[in-house]
Amino acid sequence: MDSRKSLELISEMIHKSQENLKHGSMRPFFIWGYTTIGVSLLVWLLLKLTGNPAMQWFWWLIPVIGMALTLVIDKKYSKEHLKSYVGKCVSIVWLVMCAACVVMVLSLNLAPSGTSHFFAGKSVFVPILFIVCFTMGCGTAMTGLMINSKVLSISGFIGLAGSIAFMYLHGLTSILAFAGAFAIMMVIPAHIQAAIYRHSK
Amino acid sequence: MLKELNPIIHSELRLQIMSLLTSLVDADFSYLRQQTGATAGNLSVQIDKLASAGYISVTKTFKGKMPCTTCKMTPEGAAAFAEYVETLKTYIQ
Numbered sequence: 001m002d003s004r005k006s007l008e009l010i011s012e013m014i015h016k017s018q019e020n021l022k023h024g025s026m027r028p029f030f031i032w033g034y035t036t037i038g039v040s041l042l043v044w045l046l047l048k049l050t051g052n053p054a055m056q057w058f059w060w061l062i063p064v065i066g067m068a069l070t071l072v073i074d075k076k077y078s079k080e081h082l083k084s085y086v087g088k089c090v091s092i093v094w095l096v097m098c099a100a101c102v103v104m105v106l107s108l109n110l111a112p113s114g115t116s117h118f119f120a121g122k123s124v125f126v127p128i129l130f131i132v133c134f135t136m137g138c139g140t141a142m143t144g145l146m147i148n149s150k151v152l153s154i155s156g157f158i159g160l161a162g163s164i165a166f167m168y169l170h171g172l173t174s175i176l177a178f179a180g181a182f183a184i185m186m187v188i189p190a191h192i193q194a195a196i197y198r199h200s201k
Numbered sequence: 202m203l204k205e206l207n208p209i210i211h212s213e214l215r216l217q218i219m220s221l222l223t224s225l226v227d228a229d230f231s232y233l234r235q236q237t238g239a240t241a242g243n244l245s246v247q248i249d250k251l252a253s254a255g256y257i258s259v260t261k262t263f264k265g266k267m268p269c270t271t272c273k274m275t276p277e278g279a280a281a282f283a284e285y286v287e288t289l290k291t292y293i294q
Contacts, residue, residue, distance in 0.1 A: 006216060084226065
């Protein structure tokens, strides 16, 4: 085997392993994106129909459905279990971002009614939808930068910047905006990226 | 004078295995077989050679009732592979 053949073999094998990793890599974006949009629309509908604030508890369907779908789909595709070092870093980023999001949401749920934070001499309420959109935007932007996906990087930063809107939006409108934010930040970019991967084959 | 290429890595199938493992955390036997197109017997022999040299670690487990062999590149393997590529570059230049 000569040196040129060796180099060809190395690049072919590395290319093959990268191609395999692309397959299904957008799956978490579809699972969590569509779940969040679906649950947001459900909560919006229930609140509109009943006006009962207890319907907000349905938000917890997002982690329940998301995790259940992740487990079921992971089991279905367990044969293609492959993890690159980049993939491992992405998983760690999402683990930390999701943990941060859950802790912040829980702390706001458990805080006494009327709690606000003081910043620059004024009292500021921190809406939960802002925190979720902010952390998920961070996660999407970091993932995009790590896997060299322009579309995910840009959409992540749009989500990050757009999360500020939830400091001003209130009521049912904010829920619809939240569903829209997840479509723009996660679902649409993931479809575009998946199409890019398909065409690059 | 050109430096000799590492003979443990410088074989078609072993080089394929090392190249696949270089960007993966680990890979199972069936994946390596599928990607390299090698026979199970030959692949098994070459994996053993790389494992004996300390370049990869091999873990044997079960997936349900099916045996599952997982290979992972060791830090020694990564260093040897990097050195192999560097030496290869001198051959091309």
